[in-house]
Amino acid sequence: MSQSAYRTHHATDVTEDLVGQRVKLSGWVDRRRDHGGVAFIDLRDSSGLVQAVIYDEEMARPLRSEYVIELEGEVRLRPEGNENDHLATGKIEIVADKIDVLAKSDALPFQVSTALENESENKLPGEDVRLKYRYLDLRRPSMQKNLKLRSDMAKAARNELDKLGFTEVETPTMIKSTPEGARDFVVPARLVPGSWYALPQSPQLLKQLLMVSGVERYYQLARCYRDEDFRADRQPEFTQLDMEMAFVDQEDVIAIAEQVIKAVWGAAGYDVQLPLPRITWQEAMDKYGSDKPDLRFGNPLIELTDYFKDTPFRVFQAPYVGAVLFKGGAATPRRQFDAWQDWARQRGAKGLAYVVFGENGELKGPVAKNLSEEERNGLREAVGAEEGDAVFFAAGARESAQTLLGAVRVELADRAGLLKPDDFAFTWVVDFPLFKRTDDPDDDDVAVGHSQWTSMHHPFTMPSKDWIDTFDKDPEHAMSDSYDIVCNGNEIGGGSVRIHRDDIQDRVLDVLGIGEDEANDKFGFLLEAFKYGAPPHAGLAFGWDRVAAILAGADSIRDVIAFPKAGGGRDPLTGAPAPISAEQRAETGVDYDPDEDED
C-alpha cells in the first residue's frame, strides 16, 4: 500500500530488486551531505531511510534538513565500497532527476534526524521544549517506534479478546460522579444550568451494568480521568484496557488476563510462559516489602522480630524488625552509608540502621555496639550474610518498616544493575484485605466513605467466600476476592470479583460509613440494577500507558503517549488549559443562580 499520488514506493521498499527502475518517493530530508559538487540526501519516510544522489547543482541547491520533498529517479547499486550495512536500503541509491519541494522548514529547535539519533540520544532538550514541539519530537525514530508499538499492542489485545468471545462496548465519558477514590474532573451542563457531568475515573459501574445487561464478556480501551495532583508519572487522562465478565470466578479472570498478557507481550516480540506465578498480599509484604514486588531479582526481606525479641537496643524493641542483605556492602565508604540515611529520610523514615560484616567476624556500623553480644554473634548466620556483606535494618510498625526495606531492596538492585528493562518478571498478587484504614498516612487515595475503613480496591469488591458472613464483624482481617498483576515492580493491572447481591453491597457500604441516602444518591442505579437478576461477575483493568512504557523500555508513560500533559496538567504545545471568554463562561451555566430564575 505504498502507492499514492506522491509516491510509487516507500523508502525501504527500494532494494536491489528495483535496480534500473524509475521510482517516485516522498518524505523528509533527514540529512544532506555534499561531496565534489554532488549532493547526497537521506530521504526519510515512515518506513525508514533511502539515499538519493543529485548531480544537478540547481536541483540540489534549495534542499535543507526537514524539507518535505517529492523525488523521482532511477535506482542503481551504490558504487563498490559505498554500501551502508546499517541501512535496509544500504546497497542502492536513487539518482534523482526530478525534485519538488512540497514544504520548506525553518531551522529546527532541536535535531530529529535518524542519523543523529543513531549516533547519540543525548542531544534532546528539556521535556517542556520536547512537548512544545511535540510534532517534531515525534519525528524521532524512537518515538515513532513507541507509537507503532502501542498500536500493535492494542491490535494484539483486541484480537485475543475477540477470540475469547469478548464484545467491545463504548461507555459514556460524561457521566454521574461516582465514588472511586480520586477527584473527578467535572463538566458544566449548559442545558441543565447548575448541573455537572463527571468524567469517569473508570467505567467501573457502567461495565457492571453491562453484566446485568447480559453482555457477559465486555472489553474496552477506555479513556479514564483523575484530577489528582501531578506527581511523577501521572497523567490527568489515561487509558486502561478494561474488561468485565459474567459467570466467572477469580481463576477464570486470571486465566483470561494471562492470555491477553501473552498476546500483548508477543506483539512486542517477547514470549511469556504461562501460567504466571502468584503470591499472596501478605507474603509479598513480608518477603518484598511491597504489594507490587519486583521479582527480577531475589534478596527477600529477613524478618528478625523474633531474633531481637529480647534485645537491649531500644530501636529494635518494635512490633517488627527486619533486614535486607547488601551483598558486598562492606566495601561501601562511610559517606555512602550516610547518603543512604538521607535517602531513607526523604522517604519519611527516621534513618536506616545498618551493620557491616567485616573480616574475622567483626561487626561494624553504628548499630553494632547497641546489640547484645549474643545478637552480634548470631547475626551473620541469621541474615545469611558472608564476610564483606552488610545489612540494612528497619524497625517499627510492620507495614511501614517492611515498605522501607522493600524500597531498600529495589534501590540496591538498581544500583547493582539488576533491573534489566527487557527481563520481565510477572506475579499475581492475591488475597488482599477487603478494607484498609482511612488514617494510613502513606496512602493518598481519597477515602470513599466516612468510617475508619475504606476499600482496599473499591466498594464493589466481593469479600472472599470465607468472609461473606463475617466481614463486617472483623473488617481489619476480612479478605477479598481481588487480584493485582505486577510486572517488574509495577502494578500493571488489577481487579476483583464484584458484589452482585444487594444485601452484601449494603453491608459493605455500612462498614464504609456510607448511609442509604448517600448510597442512593451516588450509585443507587447500580443497587437498583442488582434487584433484577445480576449475574456473578468479575473483571480486571490493565494500566495501558504503563504496559506500553514497560514494553517500550521507556522511563516515563509520557514517552508512549502522543500528546501528554506536562506538570500541573499544562500542555506546552497548545497552551491548554486556558481562560475562556465571558460569553463562553455564561453559556456553561456555572454562574447560574436558581433564585434569579424565580422572578
Next chain:
Amino acid sequence: MSQSAYRTHHATDVTEDLVGQRVKLSGWVDRRRDHGGVAFIDLRDSSGLVQAVIYDEEMARPLRSEYVIELEGEVRLRPEGNENDHLATGKIEIVADKIDVLAKSDALPFQVSTALENESENKLPGEDVRLKYRYLDLRRPSMQKNLKLRSDMAKAARNELDKLGFTEVETPTMIKSTPEGARDFVVPARLVPGSWYALPQSPQLLKQLLMVSGVERYYQLARCYRDEDFRADRQPEFTQLDMEMAFVDQEDVIAIAEQVIKAVWGAAGYDVQLPLPRITWQEAMDKYGSDKPDLRFGNPLIELTDYFKDTPFRVFQAPYVGAVLFKGGAATPRRQFDAWQDWARQRGAKGLAYVVFGENGELKGPVAKNLSEEERNGLREAVGAEEGDAVFFAAGARESAQTLLGAVRVELADRAGLLKPDDFAFTWVVDFPLFKRTDDPDDDDVAVGHSQWTSMHHPFTMPSKDWIDTFDKDPEHAMSDSYDIVCNGNEIGGGSVRIHRDDIQDRVLDVLGIGEDEANDKFGFLLEAFKYGAPPHAGLAFGWDRVAAILAGADSIRDVIAFPKAGGGRDPLTGAPAPISAEQRAETGVDYDPDEDED
C-alpha cells in the same frame, strides 16, 4: 471458550452431539411454563436459549422470570413432536437435576424475554423508561445484536486499516478549545485556577499535527463532544472513525475509505461493490435538492426556471423554479394535498404548489389557473408526467427551493415504501464550495470567523488546485478539495485535503475574518507546526454511530449506543448531570478570583 466456574457450555452449544452427557449452564430464566407438574424453563445466556425440564417440584418452585440460575443435568432428545425448529437447540432439552439460584429478580418494569420479543416488538415502554432501566433494555436480543454488530464493525474497520498500513494513535480529550463550528464542552482546571480545558469536537488539529510528525497513516475510533441543543438524533458525545494520511490526494483517500466501507458493511453481511459512484455538490443540489442525496430511488428534481421564464404567475417569477413528480398523485384526495401544505410550512416554506394531471390533459390544482395556456399545454411533457400523476413545485432562491423539493422527493419515496433499510445506495459528493455565507438562516453551525464567509467544512480545508491563487478574490465561487460520503440520504462521513502551507492557511483565515492575533491564540501551534516541513495531507472521518444505526436498521443512533443520553443531555439511568457539592465546586477553581490572590 464457554467453560468457566459457572458453566461447561453456553446454551447454543448444547446440541444433539451432547445427548446423554451431563452439562452445567448458567443464565437467566427467559420463560417458565408448567405442564402437568413438570416445569419447562427457557434458559437464556449470551448465545441464545436452551430448554430445561424440571421434574422436581421443590426444585422448580422458586424459579421466576429473570432469575439468574446455575443448572446441571443430562442432555436428551426432546420427545417426538416437541421439537422447536425456531431454536438452534430445538431438538434437545436438559433434564435438570441441580439448580442454584445465583440471584433473584423483582418483577421487571417491562418484559425483555426473547420469547416475547419474537412475538411482538411493540410492548416497549417510552424511551425514558427504557433508558432508566437501560441494563434491562439491553437484555433484549435486538439490543444485544446491535452491541455485537458495533463491536464487529470496529473489528472489521481496524483489521482493514491495519492491512492498509495505518497506526492507531490515541489523542487527548482534554485539549485547548479549537474553532470547529459548534460549542465546546469545557472542564475547569483545578491546578490552573480560572483556566479550562475543552473536550474535542474532533481530533482535527491533533491528527494534522500527527501528519507533521511523520505518522503518515493515522486512525482512531475517537470520542468527540459537541455542546449543541439536543435535536432529533444528536448526542453530546459521539464516536467517529477518524483517519488522516500524509502524501495523499483526494483520490487516495477515497480509495482507502471505500476499502473501509466494504470491510465494515461486510462485517454486517453485505457486499458493497466498488468503486462507489460520485456526484458533484452542484449536481446533488440540482438533481436531488440535497448535499446528501438518497439514491435508493430516482425521481430527480426537474428544473423549470427556463420553462417559466415568461410566466404571468408571480410566484414563479423567481430565480429558480423546480418540480418533483408525484407518480400516480392524481388520485390523492384534496385534504391530503392540504396536509402537504402543512408539511411544507413546518419546514419553513410558504406552501407547496402542485398541479394534477387529470384525464384528457386536464390540469387541476390551485396553481393550474395561474399559468398561461402555453405553460399548461406543455407542462406534462416538460416534467415527464403521465395522466394520473401530479407534480409539486417550489420557486424562490435556488438553494432553498431545491432543498424543499429534495425533502418532498424523499417524503414521497418514504410514503411509497421505497426507503428499504437494507438497500444501501452510496455516493461520494465532491467539488464542494470552499466557503458558505454566515447569514444562511438554514444553517445552525456557529460561524468560525467574523466575516460574511465561513468554512463549508472547516478552516483547514484546501482550496481546489484551480482556486489556490484566486479563492480569496472570489470566495463565493471558490471550490475546495473536500468530499462527503453519503449512504441512503445520510452523510456518514466526510473529509478534505488539508492546507499544509502556512501562506495558504493565512489567506483562508483572512477570508474568514480571523486576524493574526486570534489565529495565534486559537491555533497558533498548528500554524507554527506548518513552518517545520508539513507534508501534504488529507483525511476523513466517519460518523460511527450513524453507520452503526444504518447497518443495524435502527431508527435512532440511541439504539446502537450502550448508554445514550435522553433529550437535554439527561441520563435517566444515573441522573447525570447533577449538582456538585460546594467543596467540589471550590476545588474546580471556577470561582477563582485572581485579584484575591494579589493580597
